[in-house]
Amino acid sequence: MKKPSHFTALINYYQTEKGGVVNPISTGFRASFQFPFELQTYFGSQNFEDPELIFPGDSVSVEVTLINAESFLSKLYTGMDFEISDNSGVIGNGVISEVYSR
Template structure:
């Protein structure tokens, strides 16, 4: 079963020296998404349509599918900001540019 894409976002990945990515990532990259008014983070799968590889310091439009966030999806809105993190800490930030219907 294919998961539906929940939103498109412009994501700014921090440079390595600022605590961001160390190596390039590709479609399917999973990271934690933290929204301003939520206490929990949601795992999100990222799909890159413009480039095959995303490098530290890149800013790019990304399709995001959140995992296990069904009850939260109604709170998302265009223009909402968020942070992205992995095990090493915050690796980027982003802004929702488009919501996809359910």
Template sequence: MKKPIHFKALINYYSTDKGGLVTPVSTGYRASIKFPFELKSYIAVQTFEETELIFPGDSNTVEVTLIGAELFLKKLYKGMNFELSDNSGIIADGVITEIYSE
């Protein structure tokens, strides 16, 4: 069963020297996502339409599916910013450009 895509966002992946990605990532990459004023982090599964790989320092439009965020989905809005992180810390920031309804 394919998970629905919740929103599209412009994501700015930090370069390695700024604490960002060390290696490129591909569609299906999962990172923790944190929204302003939300105490909980969620898992964000990323789908890349325009490219096969995202490299450290790249900015790209990405489709995002949130895992376990059903109650939070109604709070999403166009222009909302967020941060992506992994075990090493914050690796990217982004802004929602489009919301998909289920």
């Protein structure tokens, strides 16, 4: 059973030369999300409707489902910015464009 998305965001994935991912990513890609003024980092699953593959340097609208972030969800708002990272470091940034009601 797929969990419902918490928000949609425009995410800019950095080019490989600037610390971004090396290989294309697809739906289900998980990364860490760091929000301003929040000390905790949250893992999130990303869902890409179109295109199916995202390449380094792409900017795309993404549906995000945060994992184990129930206490933080009420703090999300449209226009909130964030950074995403993986084991190699920060791989992109984004801005929330829509928050889904809970």
